[in-house]
Amino acid sequence: MTEAKTVYFIDDEELLRIAGQQTLELAGIDCVCFDRAEAALEQIAPDFEGVIVTDLRMPGMGGVALLHAVLQKDPQIPVILVTGHGDIELAVAMMRDGAYDFIEKPYEPERLIDTVRRALAMRRLTLENRQLRSQVKSALRAHDRFRGFSGAMDRMRKQISETAATDANVLIVGETGTGKGLAAQALHGDSPRAGNPFIAINCAALPADGIESELFGHEAGAHAGALRTRIGRFEHARRGTLFLDEIDSLPMATQGKLLSAVENKTIQRLGSHDPIDLDVRFVAASKTNLEEAVANGTFRGDLLYRLNVVTLQMPTLAARREDIPILFLTFVGQVADRYDLPAPHVPGATLDAIAAREWPGNARELRNAAERFVLGLPEGSDTQNAPSASLSDRMSDHERALIAASLTAHEGRLKDTYEALGISRKALYEKMTRYGLDKSSFADPAS
Template identity: 40%
Template structure:
């Protein structure tokens, strides 16, 4: 049951040690016993996957001194002290010094097992968190920027490497807050243009005249208020990468000019007829399907086809829960540096709430949650207060979880998942649409027509 975390028993009474070892091993604990605390200490190191159960009164090194030595070695090792002397002041002192618990002999088996279970859970969580932090610190290159352990994110990292080497114009799709800008920067950093400029412009929220000037630049006197020449973003990005965020909101009249830039690789500043050659890679990001917008007349089809030499899609965070904790630790570490705060310990309950939350705001919402966690702004720091509360909301949340797990088990095969859920294929499909679940995210390979 607990093969990953060992219980280290330290007691100079051989009968007690033998009895405790037998009881714990029969309950599936992994046990190592020592009669001498010095030998136990010699076997341990920081990050040892252990909890310690030690007697207090021993001849050469008593329990409190042992506790102090263990605190120096690794303050997060749970130490449970036991004594048959009913020493209340000593128990109080031990708890003050950081003991996990103080147990009175004769030990009550059920109470002992319960406390050991809790201590092991705590140690496991501490070691898991340390491992995540160490993995983040060890990351380099793409893994340091596009963080995650899900199959989808691993696939995106492979796509980024391939597209960056091909140096082609690319459209990045994803919901708001999913990290499209992070992927765009990674494409630039992995390309041969990495030493040149990465220039980003948000096409949303700007007037048509302003965005035209920002993109193409203007000559002095070209319009009222243009007192001097202004170099536009496209020209500034010459030699590097231009990132057009929220391109779906670019006015149609400007889409014509952008299409000309992509075709001819040259621009004309507003108020000038002199062509200026530019060499750059254009990356565009959209939360909407540009092909669909093209069909609806809200985006130029010719620009869509010219931009979409390649494309990649970032799944919503709710569809890749494996990435939640690595991302949370990454942003928490960044917040610690930004706010000059120590990194708090993430409890098991907090980890569970993070994993259960749907993250409608995606990675951006998770980053804000990490900031609040580091700042210690109450329980809201975990950003999970929005979790479903009413009966229908809870049932929807539960239904989505079940369907997602069965799709994962069936590797995206709808027939198999429907059979496992005892649903018709049509009903499963309807529920997948309701919960915005995409079978492609669960597939291990090509399915058989489902």
């Protein structure tokens, strides 16, 4: 990124504007002058690469109103206030509200140049950090879709990475909200098939009277209403990955046709006897125990054994409680981006409370809570699951989650963490060692 050099200089007095512009341009700093704050504000966007120097008192919109309007657009744009002697107390108060600095009239040219240069340097670093954060986020979305540093997630990432490189069929099992669809996308995205289609089918949402046409397609005239040939979802997935979510919802007759497709890698459209080669990888998901479904006669055992060449068990949030704070912060950032809102600060006490809660809906429920937090909506009812672990285990889990939450809130800074927790440095080290917590896992990746 090129060095930020633009200054918007705002003053209703023409002689002061001319003097300020000449001073800055002689120092090699680009300067654009405005006689009204309103005109300057129209030109300022969140990606503005410069700083603002504005008189405090002007007709119409004054410096205070301009400061607040600019910070609404981007709270990190440096605003330098030019004040008279009687406004120093107000200028100091405005610095508490977010102003970068103030200069008292009459000022020496060197004072203006020095203040502007420091502000430009800070703006450049701010924009560079944002760019790095954006790159890191993109990398995380592409290669590290599952946030968290728990042992459960380390094992999950390793298993997905190893399995993605093969062409084995995969069965993903886990409770609602544990990220089964995300795991399927990761298997596809990290596989040699990544450049080809990823077709996701929710088997529970398929129309009961047209399920086979939807999956396998049909020829014109195959049945009433089949006016033209239809290509099924399986054909659309050729050379890619076919993800069958809630596969336990498929009727037994359709399970038989699916078994044939998995075994023979061919399908036939309804109304046709011509086989169609099916080069796909099958990934299925279920929140129910399919082995029990086989025992109950509601799922075919031979289909299960064709699909579960590799089985991925998605961990619940209860099994990775230390990941809850970083997941919540990630969701807050994603929700803020979606609504084009600034990401709100999440106090450490809030993270502590979130880490201590039960989340029966897992990551999906946690994401909903993050959305309510960003939008400023009241928190929903906290449905608690009856804990099954011993009191000692629950207390250890709770303590580990609280320490992880505080480390997350303080980006791995140990001094801030043990002071916030009210314990000694030695005690924090001992507890981190006991719970397998590494401060580097909590550091801001863009810092």
